[in-house]
Amino acid sequence: xxxxxxxxxxxxxxxxxxxxxxxxxxxxxxxxxxxxxxxxxxxxxxxxxxxxxxxxxxxxxxxxxxxxxxxxxxxxxxxxxxxxxxxxxxxxxxxxxxxxxxxxxxxxxxxxxxxxxxxxxxxxxxxxxxxxxxxxxxxxxxxxxxxxxxxxxxxxxxxxxxxxxxxxxxxxxxxxxxxxxxxxxxxxxxxxxxxxxxxxxxxxxxxxxxxxxxxxxxxxxxxxxxxxxxxxxxxxxxxxxxxxxxxxxxxxxxxxxxxxxxxxxxxxxxxxxxxxxxxxxxxxxxxxxxxxxxxxxxxxxxxxxxxxxxxxxxxxxx
Numbered sequence: 001x002x003x004x005x006x007x008x009x010x011x012x013x014x015x016x017x018x019x020x021x022x023x024x025x026x027x028x029x030x031x032x033x034x035x036x037x038x039x040x041x042x043x044x045x046x047x048x049x050x051x052x053x054x055x056x057x058x059x060x061x062x063x064x065x066x067x068x069x070x071x072x073x074x075x076x077x078x079x080x081x082x083x084x085x086x087x088x089x090x091x092x093x094x095x096x097x098x099x100x101x102x103x104x105x106x107x108x109x110x111x112x113x114x115x116x117x118x119x120x121x122x123x124x125x126x127x128x129x130x131x132x133x134x135x136x137x138x139x140x141x142x143x144x145x146x147x148x149x150x151x152x153x154x155x156x157x158x159x160x161x162x163x164x165x166x167x168x169x170x171x172x173x174x175x176x177x178x179x180x181x182x183x184x185x186x187x188x189x190x191x192x193x194x195x196x197x198x199x200x201x202x203x204x205x206x207x208x209x210x211x212x213x214x215x216x217x218x219x220x221x222x223x224x225x226x227x228x229x230x231x232x233x234x235x236x237x238x239x240x241x242x243x244x245x246x247x248x249x250x251x252x253x254x255x256x257x258x259x260x261x262x263x264x265x266x267x268x269x270x271x272x273x274x275x276x277x278x279x280x281x282x283x284x285x286x287x288x289x290x291x292x293x294x295x296x297x298x299x300x301x302x303x304x305x306x307x308x309x310x311x312x313x314x315x316x317x318x
């Protein structure tokens with residue numbers, strides 16, 4: 001991405017291009033009881049570390065979140081062989097990818113004064129061709145600017161420990177989605193994004209990714225939207241997201257081709273808002289359930305009630 005010629009109207013040195021390039025790796029994963037979010041985000045002017053564990057059964061949230069000044073993480077040019085991590089005084093989050101070996105690993109440790117708030121986890125995702133199929137896009141934003149993203153729905157196994165109790169993750173209901181992302185986004189960034197996963201009545205691993213990105217030059221034609229069923233992936237049309245009663249109430253997600261007709265029902269809030277003058281974030285990322293349907297390229301109709309996931313409404317200025 002840094003080798004692109006003139007990403008703006010005028011030539012700029014490589015160090016400035018690197019400063020404008022937004023980069024992150026994020027995960028959404030879990031099983032029928034637990035839902036996890038993890039993200040290492042480098043906006044260059046600031047960095048963000050997030051790990052959220054949500055107990056769907058008890059309706060309880062446990063989290064680690066840090067906003068750090070400057071560029072704190074180094075992302076490899078390739079997803080394969082990449083290692084990104086945050087190390088604090090009592091907290092740790094690391095993403096390691098051996099793509100050729102078919103293995104991605106996520107490690108988290110959170111220390112806390114209260115033993116009931118301490119947690120740790122080690123999760124392994126299978127990313128080989130027999131287990132997962134990547135959805136890879138490079139979409140034009142303007143001039144020579146673009147966004148790149150690789151997303152994968154993968155089987156997952158691992159263990160999560162909280163307050164002296166541990167839960168083992170394995171079997172068909174344990175899965176997750178990786179998002180490896182780089183982009184020359186504009187100073188003002190707006191988008192709507194939703195992702196979810198679950199197991200259908202046939203025991204198949206199902207997941208989806210939907211994004212309405214205002215920065216993409218031709219969003220009616222170019223999108224990263226897709227549907228996974230086991231290790232197959234199908235493209236989905238562009239969508240529009242509306243929230244008639246705000247981000248805390250139902251979201252409506254629809255396309256114009258009859259392949260996406262969803263309602264997202266927020267269950268747990270996850271907001272981040274700050275304004276530091278030249279940097280501003282107005283982010284709402286609730287976790288919740290879905291209803292409606294999705295259709296694959298083969299015409300398979302997926303009942304969205306099996307799906308659980310996250311929605312994001314983002315305005316970011318940096």
